[in-house]
Amino acid sequence: MITAAVLLFLLTMLLLSLLTRRAARIERVLIIGATPLARQIIAALNGRYSLRHQIAGLVDDATGTAAAMGVPIDGPLDRLGSIIAKRRPDRIVVTLADRRGRLPMRDLLDARVQGVAVEDGVEYYERLTGKIAIEALTPSNLIASRDFRKSHFDLAFAHAASLVASLVALVALMPLLAFIATLIALDSPGPVLFVHERIGFRGRRVRLLKFRTMRAADGPTTEWTADNGHRITRVGKWLRRYRLDELPQLINVLRGELNLIGPRPHPVSNFALFSKEIPYYSLRAVVRPGITGWAQVRQGYANSLAEETEKMRYDLYYIKHMSWWLDLRILCRTVAIVLAGRESPAPAPAERRLPSSWRLARLRVAAVRSARLIRG
Numbered sequence: 001m002i003t004a005a006v007l008l009f010l011l012t013m014l015l016l017s018l019l020t021r022r023a024a025r026i027e028r029v030l031i032i033g034a035t036p037l038a039r040q041i042i043a044a045l046n047g048r049y050s051l052r053h054q055i056a057g058l059v060d061d062a063t064g065t066a067a068a069m070g071v072p073i074d075g076p077l078d079r080l081g082s083i084i085a086k087r088r089p090d091r092i093v094v095t096l097a098d099r100r101g102r103l104p105m106r107d108l109l110d111a112r113v114q115g116v117a118v119e120d121g122v123e124y125y126e127r128l129t130g131k132i133a134i135e136a137l138t139p140s141n142l143i144a145s146r147d148f149r150k151s152h153f154d155l156a157f158a159h160a161a162s163l164v165a166s167l168v169a170l171v172a173l174m175p176l177l178a179f180i181a182t183l184i185a186l187d188s189p190g191p192v193l194f195v196h197e198r199i200g201f202r203g204r205r206v207r208l209l210k211f212r213t214m215r216a217a218d219g220p221t222t223e224w225t226a227d228n229g230h231r232i233t234r235v236g237k238w239l240r241r242y243r244l245d246e247l248p249q250l251i252n253v254l255r256g257e258l259n260l261i262g263p264r265p266h267p268v269s270n271f272a273l274f275s276k277e278i279p280y281y282s283l284r285a286v287v288r289p290g291i292t293g294w295a296q297v298r299q300g301y302a303n304s305l306a307e308e309t310e311k312m313r314y315d316l317y318y319i320k321h322m323s324w325w326l327d328l329r330i331l332c333r334t335v336a337i338v339l340a341g342r343e344s345p346a347p348a349p350a351e352r353r354l355p356s357s358w359r360l361a362r363l364r365v366a367a368v369r370s371a372r373l374i375r376g
Contacts, residue, residue, distance in 0.1 A: 012169050027053050030089035032077070032103075033096035034060035036135045041093065042130050053128075055088040077159040081107040084116070095121030097136070117210055130298060131313035132320065134279045147320040148283055154322065159288060161324075162260040166253035170369050177247060180211055180239065186214055187235040193248060198265035201288045206257045207267055209248035211344050241341045243334075249291045261327040262290025278309050280316065287319055294318035294326070297333040 029045060031038050036177040045053045076077045084107065092111060096102060108118050125133045142148060181192045193209055200206035213236025232240065239245040252258040263284045266274060275281050295314035302308045319324065
């Protein structure tokens with residue numbers, strides 16, 4: 001018995017040691033092509049993923065683009081073999097869009113034989129960041145791709161699971177819902193629930209239910225959270241911090257309008273603007289929206305068009321890789337965020353955000369245009 005316990009302890013320590021070494025190992029990445037996709041990958045490797053990845057070099061014929069890429073270019077494609085020998089990368093990422101006759105295939109094959117992984121840039125970016133590289137998508141690829149076409153069985157199974165879970169949650173949380181409703185009524189005048197027009201599955205309108213967290217607006221305002229912070233009530237601030245204002249949307253799930261997991265439904269007033277400014281925005285409508293989603297747990301609230309575009313990358317990733325396992329990951333992350341009371345991520349830098357006056361004017365136009373589009 002003691003011997004078995006000692007052996008188990010030693011095996012556990014060995015496993016932990018191997019996992020620690022693997023986690024601590026830094027992967028050296030050699031990028032081929034000074035493209036917009038390469039710029040996105042470089043930004044990711046130099047930022048959030050810098051602890052486990054290191055840029056070994058950049059290879060491209062256009063040496064004059066080094067300043068724009070942020071890293072020096074090691075040389076042209078015809079010198080790839082010598083560059084690989086010098087830089088000794090663990091992985092080669094190919095970001096070139098036009099590869100016919102340009103890629104030195106012999107050098108890449110030799111690298112594979114030597115144990116160097118060779119990966120397409122789009123797939124690497126997707127696996128690294130958990131989002132889709134919109135810049136690398138083409139309409140022809142999307143039309144032919146099966147990844148963004150979900151079967152009726154997949155959609156029906158996901159919705160059935162959401163219905164059962166929502167019904168159980170609604171019954172279990174009834175005392176909490178009643179308590180929150182009482183606090184809202186005592187804290188500020190106005191209705192307990194806030195009903196908001198959103199765009200749902202296949203472009204249909206959804207009357208989204210939320211606990212009211214704001215006072216009524218004195219005049220026209222935008223949909224961005226940052227522009228309405230002064231209206232948030234005392235109870236509303238607490239509800240938003242722990243995401244409890246979203247609980248009434250369990251009723252939307254029972255109505256068949258939402259799933260538990262999916263892209264968050266956007267306001268009708270933003271529909272025309274987002275459709276025009278965000279690439280492939282209409283793809284969000286191929287699945288039911290959700291109470292929580294991949295973009296929500298990875299980025300949080302958006303306060304600008306740039307941040308909404310970033311969230312769209314995560315939404316496309318979710319639609320492409322939609323599965324029960326991914327839904328479970330999202331649910332676990334959501335629970336962790338709720339229990340921690342984590343605040344929303346910081347807004348985008350000022351130079352990337354849209355001016356408030358410009359946003360307000362565009363959203364007024366967008367509201368009229370979206371109403372016409374949907375009624376038509």
